Amino acid sequence: MDLLKIAQERYTTKAYDPNKKISQTDLNAILDVLHLAPSSINIQPWHFLVIESDAAKQRVTQAMTGPYAYNAPKVLDSSHTVVFCTRNDVTDEYLNQLVQQDAAIGRFKDAATQQAQAEVRKGYVDQYRAAEGGITRWMENQTFIALGEALFAAAALGIDSTPIGGFDAKTLDAEFNLTAQGFTSSVVLTLGYRSETDFNATLPKSRLAKEQIFTTL
């Protein structure tokens, strides 16, 4: 697989062909990549709303009005849309769930190792809670790692996509009752196949010079 070719050919799709749907196999592959995404101390602070039905797409676009209205057609014409949600807090109960998961899968050789791991994780959480930006910024950073992986995975499968930050998070949170479930919406990803009318498909990629962004020491 030519990784550079995938990076060069992936682009932000601005218009989708509403008649072209992603196969279930490809969708599952992208969801598997999200499932396997790495995160700091394996905190996995995310939940993904997989938006498939027209009715659910309509609900997402409630958060894409006014200055964000330009993003609504992307959701409506996408094959699937994923709403990336991030936890609002890390409770002791959640930390316990994580360590129990690690134990169940066989990552600890004994109880002492499990206990040590639980303490290290809790220590990091306390540290990030006290850091600038707090625990929510740290957790949201992890969610964006998952976004990056999904963007690349989609491109590798020949699927077009759009990362969307242009939406009203409060409206989306209310629409899907996310706050009550302890989450907030961080970013939206549309997936599908480009429309022939997508102006962005033929525009050249624009990036700053490598000399400006890389320093080799």
Ligand SMILES: Cc1cc2nc3c(=O)[nH]c(=O)nc-3n(C[C@H](O)[C@H](O)[C@H](O)COP(=O)(O)O)c2cc1C
């Ligand atoms: C977190 C994030 C949010 C973005 N939000 C939007 C958006 O709301 N609408 C949109 O059309 N493009 C959005 N983009 C796409 C960027 O504008 C695009 O990635 C950038 O211009 C580089 O172009 P390329 O993806 O075609 O290489 C977003 C990209 C990222 C990574």
